[in-house]
Amino acid sequence: MESSCVASSGGILRIAPVDEVSVHDEEAHQNEPARGHTIPMVSEGFTGLGRLTGCMRSELAQQEMEMSSVPQGANKYFLLVSEVLDGHCAIFKMPDGMPDIHKPGLGVRMGDAYPSGLRFQRAKEEKGLKIADVIPNALGYLMVSARMKALLERHAGADIEFLRFTLLNHRGRVASEDCYIANVIGAQDCVDMARSEGDASEFNPRRLVFVRRLALDENKITPGARLFRTATVPSIPVVRGDLKDLFEQEGIIEPPRVLWTPEMR
Known part of the structure; x- marks a missing residue:
């Protein structure tokens, strides 16, 4: 799971394996270590696994989704x-x-x-x-x-x-x-x-x-x-x-x- 995750905003960290988080590789039919980084500005209030998901979901919620x-x-x-x-x-x-x-x-x-x-x-x-x-x-x-x-x-x-x-x-x-x-x-x-x-x-x-x-x-x-x-x-x-x-x-x-x-x- 590698993405810039609004990389231009607030304190980027180097992409690396994320402790306690895995993603499912559908082709290999197995879980693989997730890779990514956290952004405090987006994911504030979460740590570890919660911080990664908070980052992903907050970005989705804050993106401009025009009707x-x-x-x-x-x-x-x-x-x-x-x-x-x-x-x-x-x-x-x-x-x-x-x-x-x-x-x-x-x-x-x-x-x-x-x-x-x-x-x-x-x-x-x-x-x-x-x-x-x-x-x-x-x-x-x-x-x-x-x-x-x-x-x-x-x-x-x-x-x-x-x-x-x-x-x-x-x-x-x-x-x-x-x-x-x-x-x-x-x-x-x-x-x-x-x-x-x-x-x-x-x-x-x-x-x-x-x-x-x-x-x-x-x-x-x-x-x-x-x-x-x-x-x-x-x-x-x-x-x-x-x-x-x-x-x-x-x-x-x-x-x-x-x-x-x-x-x-």
């Missing part, structure tokens, strides 16, 4: 990007015993391979005790509360594999036994690459990293889909405007915990 003119009656879509809110906890590390760690971030079904009773621990770098409905994490997963799970089951219009886990507090005691990885199954090949801008992945040229503009071809989106992944940027969920509005009406999303970044259409 082109949308025909009347057409849908609007938004990127769902989570942030740590003061007083809330976050998850930065993968627990022991988690197989195929790339699958829930790419929409590949875990099935029986997912171990029961898996425990994730709150990041010591974030002292907050509250559990958000969309739990900020540095793992590339959509992690949610039981309340968010119920809403997704009723309204998302998506095939979602809910992987239950226990959340431990900073002392290793149980904080909640009712949290879930929401593994949105599959990915839609609906991105207009000619109108999108980003750095192509060295492992898969059809994937973009550090996206600056993402254009969707609505004709290629499954009718009725209100929450889905794109094959081009599968780790960042896309939410249709009416589902976003529903979450806000239910009081389940509170900025800046979740940033609704508009897609360029």
